[in-house]
Amino acid sequence: MQKLIRNINYLWNKFKNDNRLFWDELEEQMIAGDISIDTTAMILDEVKKNAYSENINDPERIETLIKSEIIKILEINKNTELNIPHEPPAVFLIVGVNGTGKTSSVAKLASMFKKDGKKVLLSAADTYRAAAVEQLQHYAEKLNLDIVYHQKFSDPGAVVYDSIEKAKAKGIDIVLIDTAGRMQTSHNLMEELKKIKKVISGRINRDADEILLVIDSTTGQNAKKQVELFNKSLNLTGIILTKTDSTSKGGIVITIKNDLKVPVKLITSGEKLDDMSYFDAVKFTDLLFS
Amino acid sequence: MFDTLTARFEDLFYKIKNKGKLSPTDLDSALREIKLALLEADVNFKVVKEFLENVKTKATGEKILESITPYQQVVKIVNEEIIKMLGPSSGGISFSSSGPTIIMVMGLQGSGKTSSVIKLANYINSKFSRKVSIVAADIYRPAAVQQLKDMAKNINVDVFFQSGLDPVSISSKGVEFFRKNGSDVIIIDTAGRLQIDRDMMDEIANIRKKINPHLIYLVLDAMTGQEAVNIAYGFNEKVEYDGIIMTKLDSDTRGGAALSVYHVVKKPIEFISTGEKIEDFDLFHPERMASRILGMGDILTLVEKAEEVVSEKEAKLIEEKIYKNELNFEDFISQLRSIKKIGSLDKIFSMIPVPAINKNKVAGKINLDDSYIDRIEAIINSMTVEERRKPHIINGSRRKRIAKGSGSSVTEINKLLKQFSKTRQLLKQYSGTKGKSGMPF
Structure with a gap:
C-alpha cells in the first residue's frame, strides 16, 4: 500500500495563507485513496473541529488527528476472531x-x-x-x-x-x-x-x-x-x-x-x-x- | 442496481428543468453534483477537476444561462465532454500485413486476462475467420495453463505450453511453433503482475523484446478505484501498450476508471467485456458508454444484439402474424429464446432508455429473475403441438395436465394464458397504429 497523505508539512507551508486550500488538498488526497466523499467529509469535519477547538497549528498533529479518526472508524464492530464452534466441523x-x-x-x-x-x-x-x-x-x-x-x-x-x-x-x-x-x-x-x-x-x-x-x-x-x-x-x-x-x-x-x-x-x-x-x-x- | 452517476445527473437536471432558466448558482450546484457523481463513480480526482473546468468554460462561453433550454444545453455539454474524455472509438484490430499478427496481453492479478484472451480469440475467429492460437506464459498461478487449455478447447483454439521453461522462452518458442503451423493470429497470455513489481515487470519487458508483438493490450478491471490511472500509467512506462481491454463492465459497475485512463495515459480503450459469456465482448464505443452514463440507455447495443439473434425474415414473419392476430405459443417461445440469447433480463433492462429514477422504481416492482422465463418455457413445453398453435382450445382438463407436466399450478397456467391473450391484443393494436417495428419483442 502507499501513503494516504503525502507531505502534510509541505502542504501546510504552501497554503499557509489559505486554510481552505489546505483542507481541500487533504480532502482530495483522501478521495484519491478511495475513501468515499461522505466518509472523507465526516473524518475531516471531526478533525477540523478538534483542530480549531484546541488551536492546533502543527500539521503533524493534524495528521495524527486524521489517523485517530480512521482508527476509530476501523475499530467499529471490531471482531477478527474466526468463529470455530465446539462441535466440529x-x-x-x-x-x-x-x-x-x-x-x-x-x-x-x-x-x-x-x-x-x-x-x-x-x-x-x-x-x-x-x-x-x-x-x-x-x-x-x-x-x-x-x-x-x-x-x-x-x-x-x-x-x-x-x-x-x-x-x-x-x-x-x-x-x-x-x-x-x-x-x-x-x-x-x-x-x-x-x-x-x-x-x-x-x-x-x-x-x-x-x-x-x-x-x-x-x-x-x-x-x-x-x-x-x-x-x-x-x-x-x-x-x-x-x-x-x-x-x-x-x-x-x-x-x-x-x-x-x-x-x-x-x-x-x-x-x-x-x-x-x-x-x-x-x-x-x-x-x-x- | 443502476448507475448512481446516471441517477444523480437525472435528479439534478430534473430540478433544473422544472425551473426553466439556469442561474449562475444553478450552474455551480450542477457542477458540484457532477463532481460528486464522477468521484462516486471512481473517476480519478484530477480528471474530475479538469472535466469541471471544461464544462464550466463551455457553459459560460455558449451563453447558455440566457438560453431558454439550459437543461438540454448542459446535458449536451456534459455528454460531449464525457465522450471526449472517453477517447476515440475503437479502431478494431489492424492485422499484420506479412506473417502472423502477434498480440500480447498483460495486467494485474484477477483483472480477467485469461477470460479476455479467450474472448478476444473467439472474437477474431468469428468476425474475421482467421486461425487464432494462444501461448500460455503464466507459469506462476496454479492451474492457469489448465484453465486456458480448457477454455480454448471450447472454442477450438490451440494452446502452446512447455513446462520447465521460463515465460520468455515459452513465448518465443510458442510464437515460432505457431508461425510454422500457419496461424494468422498468436495471442500470448501472461501472468498477473503488479506494475511496481520490478522483477515481474522486467520479465514482461523481456518477453516483449524477444517476440516483438504487433499489439499489446492492458487488461483493466472496470471496478478499479482511483488507482486505475496509476496502474495504466505504470504498465505503460515499462511496456508501452496499444490499447486497453476493460473487463467486468457488468450492470452496476459504473466504470469511472474507463473515464479516466484514456485521459491520463492517452491509450484508447479498444474492447469491453460485459459478462461471463464468451460473446460478452465488444468494441468500445464512447458514445454508447456516455449515453449509458447519462441515462440515455444503450439502445444501439440492444438493437445490434437483437439483430444478431433474430433474422430479418423471422422478424417479418412475426409481424405478419401479429397483424393477423395469429400469434401462438410456438412463436412466443421462440421469442423468449431469442431474448435469452441476448442476455440476462437485468442486462437487457439496463440498456433500455428509461430514466434512472423510473428505472429504479420499476426494478423494485418487477422481478428480473431469469428463472421466470425458464418456468414459462417449461409450461409451453408441456403443451401439445396443437395447443401451442391454437391456444384457445386449452380447456380446464388440458390446463390441469399442462400444470402437472410442467410442475406448476393451474393458477400459473391461467395467468400465462391471460397474459398471452392480452399481449396478443396489445401487439395487434400496436402493429395497427405504429407500423412495423422489426423488433423481436
Missing part, C-alpha cells in the same frame, strides 16, 4: 466477485489452520470456472489436505453436501468452501449462494460458521455495492481484504466500515501461502501513514 463459506482472490484466500486460510494443528478439508464448490478445481487441488496436494470435488458444471450444493458429510466422517475440524466468482447483481448466482447456505445449515443445524466476502483492495466505490448486496443475500460474518501489497491505498475499507459495519477479519499481502494475517486497525492505519 466448522464450516466457512468464501464468496466474492470474479478475480478478487477467493481461491488463494482459501489456500492461505487452510495453511494458517494447518499450522495451528487443525484438520482442514477443501470443498471445491466453484464448478463453473475452467480449472478452478485443479487450482484448488494443487493447494490440497501442496498442503496435504483432503479435498472434495465433483464434475465440472455439477451442482455446487451437492459438492458442499458431500464435503460436510465427508468432514463429519473423517473427524475434520474445518471445511473451507471455495465458490465461483459472481457479480453481486447477478440474481441467479446470488440465489445459488443462498441455496448453498441452506445446504450447510441443513447439514450442521446452524448457519455457516463464517461467511467471508473477499474484496480486492484496488476496488473503488463498487466495493460498497459488493458488501451491501452480498450481505443482503447471505448475512456476511466478515471480509477478507486481498492484494494489500498493491499500490492502492485500500481506503475503500474505511468507507465500508463506516457505511456498513461489516468487520474486516483478514488481509492478504502477497502471493505466498503465509501472506495472510488478522486485520489490525492500528497496524493497517500505520501502514497508510508510514
Whole structure:
C-alpha cells in the first residue's frame, strides 16, 4: 500500500495563507485513496473541529488527528476472531466477485489452520470456472489436505453436501468452501449462494460458521455495492481484504466500515501461502501513514 | 442496481428543468453534483477537476444561462465532454500485413486476462475467420495453463505450453511453433503482475523484446478505484501498450476508471467485456458508454444484439402474424429464446432508455429473475403441438395436465394464458397504429 497523505508539512507551508486550500488538498488526497466523499467529509469535519477547538497549528498533529479518526472508524464492530464452534466441523463459506482472490484466500486460510494443528478439508464448490478445481487441488496436494470435488458444471450444493458429510466422517475440524466468482447483481448466482447456505445449515443445524466476502483492495466505490448486496443475500460474518501489497491505498475499507459495519477479519499481502494475517486497525492505519 | 452517476445527473437536471432558466448558482450546484457523481463513480480526482473546468468554460462561453433550454444545453455539454474524455472509438484490430499478427496481453492479478484472451480469440475467429492460437506464459498461478487449455478447447483454439521453461522462452518458442503451423493470429497470455513489481515487470519487458508483438493490450478491471490511472500509467512506462481491454463492465459497475485512463495515459480503450459469456465482448464505443452514463440507455447495443439473434425474415414473419392476430405459443417461445440469447433480463433492462429514477422504481416492482422465463418455457413445453398453435382450445382438463407436466399450478397456467391473450391484443393494436417495428419483442 502507499501513503494516504503525502507531505502534510509541505502542504501546510504552501497554503499557509489559505486554510481552505489546505483542507481541500487533504480532502482530495483522501478521495484519491478511495475513501468515499461522505466518509472523507465526516473524518475531516471531526478533525477540523478538534483542530480549531484546541488551536492546533502543527500539521503533524493534524495528521495524527486524521489517523485517530480512521482508527476509530476501523475499530467499529471490531471482531477478527474466526468463529470455530465446539462441535466440529466448522464450516466457512468464501464468496466474492470474479478475480478478487477467493481461491488463494482459501489456500492461505487452510495453511494458517494447518499450522495451528487443525484438520482442514477443501470443498471445491466453484464448478463453473475452467480449472478452478485443479487450482484448488494443487493447494490440497501442496498442503496435504483432503479435498472434495465433483464434475465440472455439477451442482455446487451437492459438492458442499458431500464435503460436510465427508468432514463429519473423517473427524475434520474445518471445511473451507471455495465458490465461483459472481457479480453481486447477478440474481441467479446470488440465489445459488443462498441455496448453498441452506445446504450447510441443513447439514450442521446452524448457519455457516463464517461467511467471508473477499474484496480486492484496488476496488473503488463498487466495493460498497459488493458488501451491501452480498450481505443482503447471505448475512456476511466478515471480509477478507486481498492484494494489500498493491499500490492502492485500500481506503475503500474505511468507507465500508463506516457505511456498513461489516468487520474486516483478514488481509492478504502477497502471493505466498503465509501472506495472510488478522486485520489490525492500528497496524493497517500505520501502514497508510508510514 | 443502476448507475448512481446516471441517477444523480437525472435528479439534478430534473430540478433544473422544472425551473426553466439556469442561474449562475444553478450552474455551480450542477457542477458540484457532477463532481460528486464522477468521484462516486471512481473517476480519478484530477480528471474530475479538469472535466469541471471544461464544462464550466463551455457553459459560460455558449451563453447558455440566457438560453431558454439550459437543461438540454448542459446535458449536451456534459455528454460531449464525457465522450471526449472517453477517447476515440475503437479502431478494431489492424492485422499484420506479412506473417502472423502477434498480440500480447498483460495486467494485474484477477483483472480477467485469461477470460479476455479467450474472448478476444473467439472474437477474431468469428468476425474475421482467421486461425487464432494462444501461448500460455503464466507459469506462476496454479492451474492457469489448465484453465486456458480448457477454455480454448471450447472454442477450438490451440494452446502452446512447455513446462520447465521460463515465460520468455515459452513465448518465443510458442510464437515460432505457431508461425510454422500457419496461424494468422498468436495471442500470448501472461501472468498477473503488479506494475511496481520490478522483477515481474522486467520479465514482461523481456518477453516483449524477444517476440516483438504487433499489439499489446492492458487488461483493466472496470471496478478499479482511483488507482486505475496509476496502474495504466505504470504498465505503460515499462511496456508501452496499444490499447486497453476493460473487463467486468457488468450492470452496476459504473466504470469511472474507463473515464479516466484514456485521459491520463492517452491509450484508447479498444474492447469491453460485459459478462461471463464468451460473446460478452465488444468494441468500445464512447458514445454508447456516455449515453449509458447519462441515462440515455444503450439502445444501439440492444438493437445490434437483437439483430444478431433474430433474422430479418423471422422478424417479418412475426409481424405478419401479429397483424393477423395469429400469434401462438410456438412463436412466443421462440421469442423468449431469442431474448435469452441476448442476455440476462437485468442486462437487457439496463440498456433500455428509461430514466434512472423510473428505472429504479420499476426494478423494485418487477422481478428480473431469469428463472421466470425458464418456468414459462417449461409450461409451453408441456403443451401439445396443437395447443401451442391454437391456444384457445386449452380447456380446464388440458390446463390441469399442462400444470402437472410442467410442475406448476393451474393458477400459473391461467395467468400465462391471460397474459398471452392480452399481449396478443396489445401487439395487434400496436402493429395497427405504429407500423412495423422489426423488433423481436
